[in-house]
Amino acid sequence: MTLKTPLHVNGEERMLVADSRTSLLDALRHHLGLTGTKKGCDHGQCGACTVIVNGRRINSCLTLACMHDGDEITTIEGLGTPEAMSALQSAFVRHDGFQCGYCTAGQICSATAMLEEAKAGWPSNVSETLEGDVTLSDSEISERMSGNLCRCSAYPGIVNAIREAAEGEHDEKL
Amino acid sequence: MTAHLKMNESQPPVLDEMAQGVIGTPTPRRDGPLKVTGQATYAAEVGDGTEAVGMLVRATIAKGRVTSIDETATLALPGVLTIITDERMLRNPAQGGANEAPVQGPRDVAYFGQPIALVVAETFEHARHAAQNISVTYEILPDAITDFLDGDAPIERPAAKQIEQGDIESAMRDAAFSVDATYTTPSQNSAAMEPHASIAWWDGEKVTLHSSLQMLKFNRNELADSLGIDPENVRVLAPYVGGGFGSKLGLAPEAVAAALAAKELGRPVRVVMTRPQVFETTMRRSATHQRLRLAANEQGELTAIGHDALVSNLPGEAFSEPVALATHFLYAGKNRSYSHQIARVNLTCAGSMRAPGEAVGMLALENAMDELAHDAGIDPVELRLRNIPEDHPEKDKKFSSHCLADCLTTGAKRFGWEKRNPTPGAVREGEWLIGVGMSSAARGNILHEAKARVILHSDATVSVETDMTDIGTGTYTILAQIAGEMLGLPLDRIEVKLGDTDFPPAAGSGGSWGAGSTGSAVFLACQTLRSEIADLLGTDPAELTIKDGSIISGNVQHELAQLLTRDLSAIGHIEPGKTSDEVEQATFGAHFAEVAVNAVTGETRVRRMLGVFSAGRILNMQTARSQCHGGMIFGIGSALTEELVHDLRDGHIVNHNLAEYHVPVNLDVPQIDAVFLEERDSWANPMQSKGVGELGISGAGAAITNAIFNATGVRVRDYPATLDKVLKGLPEM
Numbered sequence: 001m002t003l004k005t006p007l008h009v010n011g012e013e014r015m016l017v018a019d020s021r022t023s024l025l026d027a028l029r030h031h032l033g034l035t036g037t038k039k040g041c042d043h044g045q046c047g048a049c050t051v052i053v054n055g056r057r058i059n060s061c062l063t064l065a066c067m068h069d070g071d072e073i074t075t076i077e078g079l080g081t082p083e084a085m086s087a088l089q090s091a092f093v094r095h096d097g098f099q100c101g102y103c104t105a106g107q108i109c110s111a112t113a114m115l116e117e118a119k120a121g122w123p124s125n126v127s128e129t130l131e132g133d134v135t136l137s138d139s140e141i142s143e144r145m146s147g148n149l150c151r152c153s154a155y156p157g158i159v160n161a162i163r164e165a166a167e168g169e170h171d172e173k174l
Numbered sequence: 175m176t177a178h179l180k181m182n183e184s185q186p187p188v189l190d191e192m193a194q195g196v197i198g199t200p201t202p203r204r205d206g207p208l209k210v211t212g213q214a215t216y217a218a219e220v221g222d223g224t225e226a227v228g229m230l231v232r233a234t235i236a237k238g239r240v241t242s243i244d245e246t247a248t249l250a251l252p253g254v255l256t257i258i259t260d261e262r263m264l265r266n267p268a269q270g271g272a273n274e275a276p277v278q279g280p281r282d283v284a285y286f287g288q289p290i291a292l293v294v295a296e297t298f299e300h301a302r303h304a305a306q307n308i309s310v311t312y313e314i315l316p317d318a319i320t321d322f323l324d325g326d327a328p329i330e331r332p333a334a335k336q337i338e339q340g341d342i343e344s345a346m347r348d349a350a351f352s353v354d355a356t357y358t359t360p361s362q363n364s365a366a367m368e369p370h371a372s373i374a375w376w377d378g379e380k381v382t383l384h385s386s387l388q389m390l391k392f393n394r395n396e397l398a399d400s401l402g403i404d405p406e407n408v409r410v411l412a413p414y415v416g417g418g419f420g421s422k423l424g425l426a427p428e429a430v431a432a433a434l435a436a437k438e439l440g441r442p443v444r445v446v447m448t449r450p451q452v453f454e455t456t457m458r459r460s461a462t463h464q465r466l467r468l469a470a471n472e473q474g475e476l477t478a479i480g481h482d483a484l485v486s487n488l489p490g491e492a493f494s495e496p497v498a499l500a501t502h503f504l505y506a507g508k509n510r511s512y513s514h515q516i517a518r519v520n521l522t523c524a525g526s527m528r529a530p531g532e533a534v535g536m537l538a539l540e541n542a543m544d545e546l547a548h549d550a551g552i553d554p555v556e557l558r559l560r561n562i563p564e565d566h567p568e569k570d571k572k573f574s575s576h577c578l579a580d581c582l583t584t585g586a587k588r589f590g591w592e593k594r595n596p597t598p599g600a601v602r603e604g605e606w607l608i609g610v611g612m613s614s615a616a617r618g619n620i621l622h623e624a625k626a627r628v629i630l631h632s633d634a635t636v637s638v639e640t641d642m643t644d645i646g647t648g649t650y651t652i653l654a655q656i657a658g659e660m661l662g663l664p665l666d667r668i669e670v671k672l673g674d675t676d677f678p679p680a681a682g683s684g685g686s687w688g689a690g691s692t693g694s695a696v697f698l699a700c701q702t703l704r705s706e707i708a709d710l711l712g713t714d715p716a717e718l719t720i721k722d723g724s725i726i727s728g729n730v731q732h733e734l735a736q737l738l739t740r741d742l743s744a745i746g747h748i749e750p751g752k753t754s755d756e757v758e759q760a761t762f763g764a765h766f767a768e769v770a771v772n773a774v775t776g777e778t779r780v781r782r783m784l785g786v787f788s789a790g791r792i793l794n795m796q797t798a799r800s801q802c803h804g805g806m807i808f809g810i811g812s813a814l815t816e817e818l819v820h821d822l823r824d825g826h827i828v829n830h831n832l833a834e835y836h837v838p839v840n841l842d843v844p845q846i847d848a849v850f851l852e853e854r855d856s857w858a859n860p861m862q863s864k865g866v867g868e869l870g871i872s873g874a875g876a877a878i879t880n881a882i883f884n885a886t887g888v889r890v891r892d893y894p895a896t897l898d899k900v901l902k903g904l905p906e907m
Contacts, residue, residue, distance in 0.1 A: 019299040026298055035219035036212015038416070040367045041449040045832040048367055076212035085207060093206035096800045099646030101209030102367040102416025108210060126841075138845065146839040149832060151367050151417050152646045153807030154800060155843040 003066045009034065010078030020066055025049045027065035028075060036076040036105045040149070047148035050106035051075050057113035076105035079112060087168070088112055091161035099152035107148045111162045114144045118166070136166050175744045177702040179694070181621060182751035184574075184856035188701070189659055189791065193721040197659040200796035204650045204670065205414070214414040217386040218371035218446045225373060225442035226255055227298045228435050229305035230428060230451055231291040233283040236318035236520040236825040240281045240290050244309035248293060251307070253300025258292040260434045262400055265289070266523045267456050268424025269493050270684050273392045275399040276424065277490065283312065284488055285520050286826040287454025292431040294443060318520040320825035322461060322486035327517035329484075332494075339568060340509030342467060345478030349469035351550040357466065357538035359893040361818035362459040364527045365837050368416020369452045374432040375442035379403070381433050384411045387425065388418040389682025390641040394675045396425040401433055413673035415645040415683075419808075420526035421456045422645070423684045453830035457525030458818055460485040460495040462534050466542035467511070474552040476507035476561045481539065486517045487524040495524065497535030500616040500872065503758055504539070504578075506563035521825050526684070528808055529868035532617050533875075537812065537893060540613035540876030544883065553596070554880070555586045555764075558614050566758045574753070574857035577788035578614060578762040581851060585612070585764035585786035588849065598887035606770040608781075609885025613873035615763030615787065617686060619855070619864040621750040624691040625678035628657055628699035630707075630742040634723045634735035636661060636668040642680035642692040643673050646804075647867055648797030649688060655794055656693050656861070660700030662720025662734070678745055686761075686865025689793055691748060694859040698746030706742050707734070753857040761869045763787035765806070765877035771885045776901030778882055780810055784847040785874070790855035790864035798866045802848035805870020811838045813875035814894050 005016045009032060016022075018031050025042070028034040028051070037060060040048030044062040051060045052074040080086040088108050091097070098104040118134040126143040127134065134140065141159050150158065189197050208214040233240070245257050261279050265288055268276040280290045293308060295301035319327045346352050372385040381401070387393045390410045398405040415422065428445040436443040447455065467480030485495040494516045501512070527533070547554040562578050565571060586592070594610050595601050601608040626640035636657050644650045654668040671677065681691035701715075708715040711727050719726040723734045753759070768782040785806050792798045815836035819828040829835045848870065854862035875893070883889050888903030 019297055021299040021303075022297075029219070030221070030223060030298065033223075034212070035215065038216070038368070039218075039446070040369070041832045043449060043831055043833065045449075046367065076210075080211055082207035082211050082213060085210060089207075089210040092210045093202050096202065096796050098206075098209060099648075099797075099800055099804060100367065100415060100417040101205070101214055101646065102216065104209050105212045139841065142841040142843070146841045149367065149837060149839060151365050151419070151837055152800075153804040153838065153843065155807065155838075155840045156803055156846050157800060158840065159845070 005066045005069050007068055007073060008071065009073045010075060016065055018065060022065045023061050024063045024065045024068060025060040028060060034075050034077055038102050038105055040103065047110060048103045048106040050110040050148060052109055052113050057110050076109055079108065088161065088165045091165045095157040095161040096154060097157040097161040098154050103148060103150045107150065107158055110145060110148045115166055136163065175702055176747055177698040177744055178747040179698055179860060180749045180751035181753045181859060184753065185860040187854055187862055189861055192659045193719050194659045194662050196655045196665060198792055198795060201651055201655060201794050202796065203648060204654055205644065216368055216414050216416050217384055218373065218444055220384045221373055221442060221444050225444045226294050226296065226439055227301045228292045228294045228432060228443050228445040229301040230289045230431060230445065230447065231293060231305050231308055232451065232454060233286060233288040233290050235283055235312050235314050236286050236320060238283050238312045238314040240283065240310060241313050242311045243291055248304050248308045251304045253296040254304045255294045255296065256435065256438055258294065258431060258435050262402065262430060262434060263289060264400065264427040264430050266488060267426045268396045270389065270420065270423030270526045271392050272424050273395045275396060278400065285522055286824050287522060289427040289455055292435055292445065294435045294439065318825065320520055320820060320822045322517035322519050323463060327519055330516045332514060335512065335514035337512040342478045342480050342509045342511040345469040345509040346467060349477060350472040351470045351546060353466065353468040353542045353545045355466055355542055355545060355891060357464045357541060357891045359462045359534040359537060361461045362527060362816050363453050363818055363835060364419035364421035365832065365835060366417030366419055366421055369447045369449060370422065370426045370428055370456055371446040372429040372432040373442055373444045374436040376437055380407045382409045382411065383429055383433060385429050386415050386422055387412045388415065388422045388643055388645055388684050390643065390673065390675050391679035392682060393425050397429060397433065400430045410675045411673060412643050415643050418645040418683060419528045420530065420684065423526055426456050449832060450830040453827050453835065454522055457527060458522045459527035460487060460524035462495055462497055464497055464538040466538050468542050468546050470546060470550060474550050474557050474560050476505055478509035479505060479507045480511040482513040484515045484517060486519045486521065489518045491523060493525050495534065496531035499531035499618060500536050501539050502568055503566050503760060504614060504616045505561040506567050510568060521820060522827065529617060529871045532872035533812065536873040537876045540873050541879060544880040554612055555582050555591060558582055571758045574757040574759045575853060575855045576762065577851050577853055581762050581764040581786045581788055584851065585766050585784055589766040589784045591766065598884055605773050607773050607885040608770050609881045610768045611877045611880025611884055612764060612766045613876040613880060615765055615869055615873040617761050617869045617872045619759035619761055619858055620685050620687040621754060621859055622681035622687045622691045623749045624681040624695040625745055625747045626680060626692055626695035626699055627678050627743060627745045628696060628703060630661060630703050632738040632740055634663065634667060634738060636663060638668065638670045638696055639677040640672060640680040640692055641675050641677045642688065643683045645683045647683055647688055647801065648794055651797060652689050652693060652793045653696050656696045657700055660697060661703060663723055686867040690859045690863050690865055693793060693861055693863065694748040695746035697861055698748060699744040702744040703742050710737055748859065757857050759855065759858055761789040761864045763869055765874050767877040767881045769878060769881040769885055771882055771900060773904060774907065776897035776904060778814055778895060778900060780878060781844055783844060785870060786849045786851065787869055788851040788853045789866045789869055790853050790858055791862045792850045793863055798850065799848045801866045802870035803846050805868060806846055806874045807838050807843050808871045809874020810842060810878060812893060813878035817894050
């Protein structure tokens with residue numbers, strides 16, 4: 001069955017006309033031309049497809065596009081461009097927070113939303129307490145980013161990049 | 175103009191005389207801004223939405239024959255366009271460097287998961303539905319072998335790999351200290367983040383394949399041979415590759431299927447493997463069964479080394495996991511014995527995964543060395559220092575350079591090894607047992623033939639063109655650094671174009687030879703361009719100093735952009751020669767790890783890891799360090815979590831997904847330190863560099879399991895060291 005679904009993607013109104021079985025991930029990649037979001041497993045296991053929906057990070061492979069009528073969707077393309085990268089994007093480049101680059105969009109979308117979760121005081125599995133402000137130690141960052149696999153294993157660079165962006169050490173664009 | 179060099183003799187350190195100062199520096203990736211913003215285009219992403227979509231259908235038996243496929247029912251499903259069962263479809267993926275078609279013919283089934291058909295439909299959703307519902311009948315053959323340790327498996331013993339030097343039996347008998355232990359490692363999968371994917375389209379007799387591959391000049395011939403067409407009619411594109419680790423060295427089944435379907439339908443076809451298909455139909459690293467024998471005298475000097483291996487592969491496949499690669503040259507010892515057996519099984523094809531040989535062979539060797547050190551009461555670092563050979567212990571060969579001792583002593587000092595408590599199980603923090611371990615690292619260095627074109631444009635900008643790939647290795651950046659250093663130009667004046675078989679053929683990404691081989695081709699082309707610049711000035715190239723586009727020659731300054739009246743172009747061509755045979759070339763290193771093992775659960779956490787490496791000239795300190803980090807973290811996975819589990823009833827892979835095949839996640843990995851020693855290897859190539867992509871994994875996992883022994887006294891010889899295996903040896907609570 002073909003469905004029409006209006007989506008708000010990166011601040012733009014997009015009308016999706018697609019099979020009702022189309023995942024949000026496939027809609028972005030193959031219907032809306034936003035191939036920055038990656039498919040690594042299609043099972044919610046690797047995090048490469050992470051996008052931000054209404055401020056929350058989700059695996060876009062695990063949700064049908066037609067369920068997002070009216071939702072605000074932000075993909076990697078909505079966070080910055082090569083000429084004007086976000087603080088996290090430029091920190092990932094500086095700290096070599098990737099190698100092949102395939103998990104990177106998911107890592108950065110995930111980290112972008114994760115920093116907001118931490119600011120809002122959400123605890124994690126490694127938090128000392130469930131209440132109060134969150135201090136983003138390395139293990140807090142690692143735990144909160146463990147849903148995003150990186151087989152090149154750029155984890156040390158990913159943590160360094162997120163820590164720097166969280167602390168606002170670098171504002172300048174690369 | 176072509177600059178050709180066959181590496182028949184050692185080469186002078188030309189790069190050290192250049193003035194630009196970019197070579198070796200920790201330069202961020204040139205492709206970084208594209209990758210962090212989602213603008214880099216990977217294999218499945220070039221379609222415009224009008225391409226048809228193919229989904230592979232897999233065999234659900236271990237051995238037999240497809241007797242029928244109900245095509246009528248499938249073709250009646252919505253959106254289905256065609257079903258491809260062409261005999262040219264690949265049964266097995268191609269081995270690295272195959273350069274010809276691998277085993278074809280999808281109807282004969284040799285392993286569970288083998289592709290048997292491609293369903294092509296208008297959309298992904300249609301194709302997936304049809305492929306899942308297709309009805310297949312088989313003739314099942316009852317003699318499938320799924321257990322490589324089963325005595326029923328046919329065994330091959332390649333004569334060249336059964337080696338006896340001296341008398342190991344006597345040496346073992348007369349030894350003051352000896353180890354005779356068996357280690358097993360499971361099948362593994364590269365699990366690159368980008369699944370294997372291809373889009374193919376035809377223009378008349380010419381096919382273009384946009385795919386995810388590591389070695390394009392070989393892949394082009396593999397596709398041509400598979401399709402039965404002239405390689406001149408094949409163009410392969412892979413400008414961005416989402417990781418490979420060996421699994422994309424050779425052509426995989428989806429590529430040929432996409433090309434066949436595109437030809438039949440007369441429109442582009444996209445085929446992306448599902449993650450389970452990646453596990454089932456691309457290369458696995460073979461499981462191994464390894465017996466290690468070490469004999470030593472009172473001083474801990476080795477008198478004998480024995481390494482007996484049993485590995486597995488499909489019938490007829492030439493590759494077999496070469497587990498003893500490093501054992502041949504890493505340690506001294508007069509008496510040496512090797513055997514190598516290949517069990518023929520009906521399991522997913524075995525092939526190269528990051529550091530084939532060393533990655534699992536050194537787990538066994540370096541565990542055995544740790545066992546010997548413990549039994550002899552000699553510090554593990556000291557034991558290794560006492561056994562570094564002067565020359566190759568099995569061949570009449572000198573080492574081109576050898577920094578293992580320096581890696582060991584530098585590493586021990588940086589890590590604080592002297593604080594180690596040698597008594598296992600003696601250090602405890604609450605419910606955590608703390609231990610440290612170490613291992614050597616070694617990986618042979620390889621040079622392959624490669625070509626690259628460098629164009630020096632009249633505005634003093636540069637284009638580098640080669641079919642080389644950047645699979646995360648840093649090729650885009652490193653080749654720019656080489657050209658920038660040689661031509662005296664900042665990196666923003668240099669464009670690097672990769673991943674297109676229309677460009678000169680390079681070495682491909684594999685075996686850690688990519689940067690050294692293809693980089694040398696770029697170096698040679700630039701050397702020719704320097705000569706042409708010198709000719710324009712009527713001077714000797716050795717007299718030229720070029721920096722930031724300004725040339726200083728005999729106290730006179732010229733601007734490159736003003737000097738050039740036309741584009742200058744050169745092709746560099748490197749070939750291996752006598753230096754590959756006359757000296758032994760290898761990279762070395764030392765791993766150190768600290769673990770905490772939970773005394774209640776047996777869980778191991780890696781707390782600290784240090785690698786000290788020597789790999790000739792480092793071309794980019796940042797990307798090289800990341801490569802070593804990646805290898806070391808693969809080592810964490812090998813040591814603790816990674817294991818492909820086969821159901822022995824039909825050989826199917828039980829955990830064919832990323833939730834159950836456990837690659838390390840962020841929290842599994844501490845901040846890792848990777849350090850490079852200053853080294854030049856003039857025998858390796860004209861840049862004096864050696865490969866780093868696989869050195870980091872070689873030995874890494876053994877440092878962790880040795881640390882588990884130091885923490886707990888438990889020696890896990892059956893990888894991975896999961897909780898259950900550690901817990902079994904821990905004292906009762």
